[in-house]
Amino acid sequence: MVETFKLQVATRGEGQIVDLTSEVIDRVARAGIRNGTATLFVPGSTAGLTTVEYEPGVVQDVADCFDRLAPRDLDYAHEQAWHDGNGHSHVRAALLGPSLVLPVQDGQPVLGTWQQVVLVDFDNKPRQRTWTLTVMGE
Numbered sequence: 001m002v003e004t005f006k007l008q009v010a011t012r013g014e015g016q017i018v019d020l021t022s023e024v025i026d027r028v029a030r031a032g033i034r035n036g037t038a039t040l041f042v043p044g045s046t047a048g049l050t051t052v053e054y055e056p057g058v059v060q061d062v063a064d065c066f067d068r069l070a071p072r073d074l075d076y077a078h079e080q081a082w083h084d085g086n087g088h089s090h091v092r093a094a095l096l097g098p099s100l101v102l103p104v105q106d107g108q109p110v111l112g113t114w115q116q117v118v119l120v121d122f123d124n125k126p127r128q129r130t131w132t133l134t135v136m137g138e
Helices: 021-031 056-069 077-082 087-096
Strands: 002-011 016-019 036-041 047-052 099-105 116-121 127-137
Touching: 002 016, 002 021, 002 116, 016 056, 021 036, 021 116, 021 127, 047 056, 047 087, 047 099, 047 127, 056 087, 077 087, 087 116, 116 127
Parallel strands: none
Antiparallel strands: 002 127, 016 116, 036 099, 036 127, 047 116
């Protein structure tokens, strides 16, 4: 059995981390699949998905990490072509990646006690992000 959900979330951009965990848990339950996988994907080239402990310290640490890895003020070739101020956003999203796969066991996504599913929007402006969740299994 396969169920696919298309969902949306409004973001501020600039590295905002949005907790998607409750949506994922709800949609996995709706799919009615006991065992299998849940695959998340965010289209576009300036956002990514991962898991973190969604608390202020880790949220700040992740933001600081990306500031060190791909600073906003570097000279990005993307800027030379498009002049849209988001060269760093593309690099950061490429480092994180646009997808995430979670096991589903006994009708629930398998997550650690302090582990949440998050979308990180690296773009330099607010966005309405669409993301897809596909639940597959038996």
